[in-house]
Amino acid sequence: MLKPARLLLPLLTALLAPIAAADTHTATTDPRIESLLTQLDKVRDISGVALSPDGRQLAWVVDTNDKPGIMLADANGQHAHSIGLATSPGTCSEDGLAWAPDSRHLAFLSNCDSTHASMGGKQPDIYVLDTQSHDKPVRISNLSGYVHALSWAPDGKSLAFLYVEGATRRASALAAAKPLVGEVGVEGIEVQRVATLPAKGGALQLVTPADSYVYEFSWAPDSQRLAYVAAPPPGDNNWWIAQLYVQTAQAGASRTAVVDPRTVTGPLHGLQIAVPRWSPDGSRIAFIGGLMSDQGATGGDLYSVASSGGAPVDLTPGIHVTPAWFSWSTPQSMLVSQVSSGKMQVAEYAVEANHAQQQRVLFTAPGSIGDGTAEAALSLSADHHQIAFAQSSFDVAPEVYAGSVDAQMPAAVTSINAGLKPSWGKAQSVEWTNEGFHVQGWLLYPANYDPHKRYPMIVYIHGGPSSAVVPHWPSGGYGAAPFSSLGYFVFMTNPRGSFGEGETFVQANRKDFGYGDLRDTLTGIDAVEKLAPVDDHRLGLTGWSYGGFMSMFVPTQTQRFRAVVAGAGIANWQSYYGQNLIDQWMIPFFGASVYDDPGVYAKSSAINFIKKVKTPTLIVVGERDAECPAPQSFEYWHALRALGVPTSLVVYPNEGHHFYNPAHQRDVLQRALNWFEKYLPPQ
Template sequence: MLKPSRLLLPLLAALFAPLAVADTPHATTTDPRIDALLTQLGKVRSIGEVALSPDGHQLAWVVDTNDKPGIMLADADGKNAHSVGLASKPGSCSESGLAWAPDSRHLAFLSNCASSHSSMGGKQADVYVLDTQSQEKPARLSNLSGYVHALSWAPDGKSLAFLYVEGATRRASALAAAKPQTGEIGVEGIEVQRVATLPAQGGTAQWVTPADSYVYEFSWAPDSQRVAYVAAPAPGDNNWWIAQLYVQGVQADSARTALVNPGTVSGPLRGLQIAVPRWSPDGSRIAFIGGLMSDQGATGGDLYSVPASGGAPTDLTPGIHVTPAWFSWSSPQSMLVSQISSGKVQLAEYAVQADHAQQQRVLFTAPGYVGDGTAEAALSFSADHRQVAFGQSSYESAPEVYAGAIGDRMPAAVTSLNAGLKPSWGKAQSVEWNSEGFHVQGWLLYPVNYDPSKRYPMIVNIHGGPSSAVVPHWPSVGYGAAPFSALGYFVFMTNPRGSFGEGEAFVQANRKDFGYGDLRDTLAGVDAVEKLVPVDDRRLGLTGWSYGGFMSMFAPTQTQRFRAVVAGAGIANWQSYYGQNLIDQWMVPFFGASVYDDPAVYAKSSAINFIKKVKTPTLIVVGERDAECPAPQSFEYWHALRALGVPTSLVVYPNEGHHFYNPANQRDVLQRALNWFEKYLPPQ
């Protein structure tokens, strides 16, 4: 899922020009509408984080200026907002990583404004603390060398904990560009992310977790003496799918206790993934989300709990038809849960007993994606859980900060950072249908300036994951579906089986069945849309990234209904992919076995095995150093289409991983896709 930004100077664009293979479209020769659209999308000021003080009186947020994140501080209602931190002026350096102290007076954050170059290149981020009731400059607490994030105060306010990769050469994420694969693979250059602590007054960072465990998430115990965390052996990019839940004291040489091992536990959690560990307020148990998850950070499943002293985990929400993505304990017997329901994000209140949790009411349903920047669909609450703050955007509204009392309606926006921006695409509509006994939902964008007397082409977009969901959000420059609507297309974004939003059984319905049931769900959705609006079935396009890229490669082997395809970071051959990618651990939960134990289940869903059925012109794009969907997969598909005489083009973007970070590349990939569809599916 790309999060593109503005185009760099022409010199940088030349330095980072993509490698083009075959007859690629000329991304620089576009009609004026495309350039105007990309320019408008580049004006969005993105909101990276939102943090409400524990007493509910102050609000901080991180907003981009000139592609540099900076910190704003305001009253809880957004008034008296002003820039804080070390930046001499907004946009001159980067500051983020907000964390309020329990006293609601001190705000910790990360800043590279006064730092030297880091091991990752660029400037090193360090930990600072601002006294919001003083005129003094923020105090520097650390002198780090590596990648640091996820700041969190101990409940007693005496120390800060964070995730830290000492000597890091890259961001700690499978989405980031992989390191060059040189030296002794799997042995040399392994980077380990651990929990470290720092005294509130500053000093030397102390390791908490062992050097042989890669930590993905952590949570302080109420007594400030322990942490719960999710970890696995290094390398971290690969092993999140087999991570376990641990508890450990924060003092030096504290022993750790393994609480939950999904690989050996009995019951519905066996073989699945765990995320978002959270201590109950009384410290008696730890709750977490367990489910079939295809990417760290894209969280969804059932709510579970386990005694903090050890024991069997309990599924608190079996059989529910929504997908909890994040939660916060509001009392020892209640939670506030951020959940996905048929393509929408809801905040719901749950009553929690020893062995089950029951939804009491939905507090609000957001019109678009919400989040405070710390985790998927996370919200920032006051300590008493009576107030909430978050960032939100939709197809109708650009990103703003929202804050207010928790009640029966969503709080209002308290910023107007993007108030002047209006959609250049058409209206959005939720579409629901039934497919083979499943309730399925998707989002339909109308063409701009829609005329019901005309017939229109439609582009179908399938999201990545597959354990994820399309939720309305304001697009940014880079690859995405919404811009096609601005050029005269219907755009249909489906949430077929395998997606979040309909319960865990729906998520698991495409295990060992990639490309079949979810394609039938999508085609049934296309039929439903064509009964609602004037879509020309002879001008259907298909696109997607990651798993959506796989579907864009696989679908043309099963149907001739799509007349043009753009496949981003796709997978052509699950058998060869197993040995090429750096995250093979994610595949066993979905395929049921390794490729060596059951090659047939991988062959069944490999587009390359049905490649002679493909007739659809296909543009293929991928990052050169993609660890999740390696470039050889795109080469394999492109090579086959070229040999078969199918119109095709392959573009490989240098130094990019699964998530593109170079603004020039973010812009270029969207430009090429727009040109491709205009060539083969011209709006009339």
């Protein structure tokens, strides 16, 4: 299976040396590009928010010099001050907030006093701060590996967390894959398990089995049991077939398989599960179930199952929104974060044994929200009366928001990025109907928009496909908003397959990649051209991951686009099946393996229609991308070059599906801006 990748190694080796040298030296033809990139570098990311259970204290994690540090304040943001072990902000990393039930002790991760290395950096350990004393934080662990997801037991006596002992990389399919050497699939397998520590320090316990890779977990109200989502290793590949388990929080304890989506009957069959949460009385476990293409990009219906096992019940069949996160408020109610037509809502649901009904939308946020622990997660006081989260939009850079749950929209309590103003144009939600589906997208106007001029437009297609474009301030990755700064309309679509219109809409592109979702997007372009002065002869196309696939496939189906930038794309689903390290994700979407139904893979493979492509295409990818391997980009680039289509391929050394090196993040965007300016110049 890995022979195609190995055959490319000599070519990769030859290419990577000049690419590494050119990472930060790409020629910039427009001084506005350098100014824009400098502005984007100024945003300070807020990666974690935690409200104390009594609702009186608020902590958050904010970057300084690309290093996360912790601030502690009153719940209204007043009296904010740095905590932890850093001698000054930006000198080391501290994050991973978790409040104890007593609202006095705050656990976090710090590598500021580390004396040994892990994964190429300093090893973080777990510290606990008594916020009502003047004592320094106390280290309670001595770890060697990857640690995250700290969570206190409800009785406050111990901490649980996800831990990869001896890890060599982040536990994520987005991270750069390990070099494929030795006996592939056997040697060097790393397993993420739930570990526990006494709150005052002591012996670490690896609670879950060594042959089970855990993705997320939840404490039972009695502090004796855990619910967790897990699958056999390798973890990067098997999240799509993970099961829900319940186990006593002790090493060696037996466990109960509560839900196996592969064997259940009903709407959950063959789908994915995430966000397990015990009901307050411990009798049930609720979770989100749906067709999900990526761990962490959660969306689906709300389900419930007895904590002892049984048939899971879809509590929200037929809804036209997509729940992404929830928390039980009482045994009869939940607070739910959900995507609704490209917007984030926080809603209250009434819960019965077999049904959950939305009672009211508490507020619709103007942008993306989250507390850093999970997709769209909220930090809540124990009584669910107070709420806190980080938020950003196209108009406002990230800040911490906090206040009453009953408020229309909590107010910002920080001014971390208050001086930043968008250099791009205004945003507008666009909605249209196609083939019986309600579809939505976001349109960014060009900076300094003149209604008397006609403008080129770049169409941006999101990854997934099970995901959605929700307004957010651009930072740290490839995105759409910067193109608006240079005089383009930018249209970000949420076609079928996206979250925000209900599970039927999400599942509408099964076995149909690149067809129905393209028709939705083309119809959306027609709708935009009726309301804005877009020049249909100057359309560009771009995207990353699934959006990268679409950027490769769409030019085989239509000549409407005049320039393309394809990020981490897929040219050939048949060869891809044997190259990627996450093939389990494909069967829920294609209905069978490539060996059982090669035709369904062939019909969506750009390489099978490659002679129809005439569009100049820039292709970018990470050298060690496990999700969309570099050979896919080579295959597409090789074909375009052979056909005489203007093309360029850039492979970034040591990067995975998500680029972590800031210089590489900057270089990708700079190259894309230059590419569109060359082939799709604003006038």
